[in-house]
Amino acid sequence: MKVTTLVENLTYKSGLLAEHGLSFYIETANRKILFDTGQSDVFVRNALAMGIDLTEVDAVVISHGHYDHAGGLNTFLRLNQKAKVYLKRAALFDKYSGTSRYVGAAADACLASGRLVFVDDLQELDQGLFIIPQTPIVNPADTHFKGFLVKKETLFEEDTFVDELFLVADSVDGISIISSCSHRGITNMVEAAISAFKKKIKAVVGGFHLLGCTPEQLEATICYFEQLAPKSLGICHCTGIDRYGAFVQRLGSVVFYNSTGTTFEL
Template sequence: MEIKILVDNTAKGKFLAQSGFSAIIKDEDSKILFDCGQNAQVFENNLKLMGENDNFDAVIFSHGHYDHTDGFSYFIEKYGGNLDFPVYIHKSAFVDRYHGERYIGIDESIKNFLKNYKNLKIVEDPVKISENLIISGTIPRTNFYEREDFERIENGQKVDDIIIDDMFVIVKDIILSGCTHSGVINCIEHAKTLNEINGIIGGFHMGTASENYINQVKSYLMAQNFKLISPMHCTGFNATKELSDMTGFKFGHVGNVFEI
């Protein structure tokens, strides 16, 4: 199996960097897209630079934030109503979301397309879509995690948003995360109830995390003895630096190819 990083905040060489996340999962005769980044241009450019085509067998969204979903406009603009691959998304991903005054939810045109899409797969519980690929479903939040001041619209009012639609996928024995808004420890603990786990790749959402929380996560990860730890996207400089001396650490960026 293989995971290729298509969109990330950091890129190497010829690839384009942009805040957001997208990865290609290859497993024998299947090719799955996990998240789409934040716009069609960067998505398409990196796809071409990587020598990949767009013949995906499915798309999985980690959660309903624009920097993970809005690159899906590439498919709408190119194929429109001819799209037929399954799209997996949590049932709570379609809410209107804000960070302060800024709208950060799924673009309205994409949201409307997906709501009416003939092959939409609504997820809440874990879903095993192949022998080597499991979608987490809703992640229990039993361990401490730090949150940001995200809000959603409910009954016409802004209310606190814990981003309950946050999901990851397990690729063989590796967690591939979009943002881990549920907290890194909660994600790993949930994953261990679904499968054997030997590593984690993706956003750890610790860009504004306290030193205490970063150290808590590091101590927890050290106890897991993972073969691979590759923080990206929203992990943040301080957390990435702190984790960089761990066994199994690999700096993540667009162009990374992980053999699983």
């Protein structure tokens, strides 16, 4: 299984663009899958620059309903006429940062007609690649809800990101997790994956939402991964560069920064 990061906050490769957002292109033996779309058409332009044809994508998975992960969805739906879109119903809710800043990313009803697949239970996208739609909060300290709200009619409620989902790649030597923003906590996601598959963790890739976290949250997360001892840890997006540095200091070469244009295998 080959994974290419189409867009992330940073890029170090000539000819590629970066933006605050995340999008992964995944190739399995049988299917081509897009996990998130960033916030604009940058993922499309980067795919073109890297020789990736997004019209051939078979399925799109939306991790949650924020603009920096689903803002490019309508652009994709115009480009690709066949792919189904896998997401949770709550990803379509009106989402805010505070009560004034809208941070949602609604799908165009005409473009999305007949193409949305709502995921409520564990679902296999392809042999060995699964969508995990439920993340029980076993570690309440590792959640990132502060300041995020959902508007229902005229009332605002705390957004606990019930719409968040992630991917698990299952192989003989363990499971690999691809997260996108980890609002419900990367340690909680790992625990959900272990509970579902009863296997050791091989790799964890994605945004850990540690930017702006407390020193105690950072220390607890690093300690968790020290004990977990994955073979690979690909940090990016909402984790924060300084937090990435803290992981490197403690875990060394196991950690890499997953910037725009990075390609790896799981």
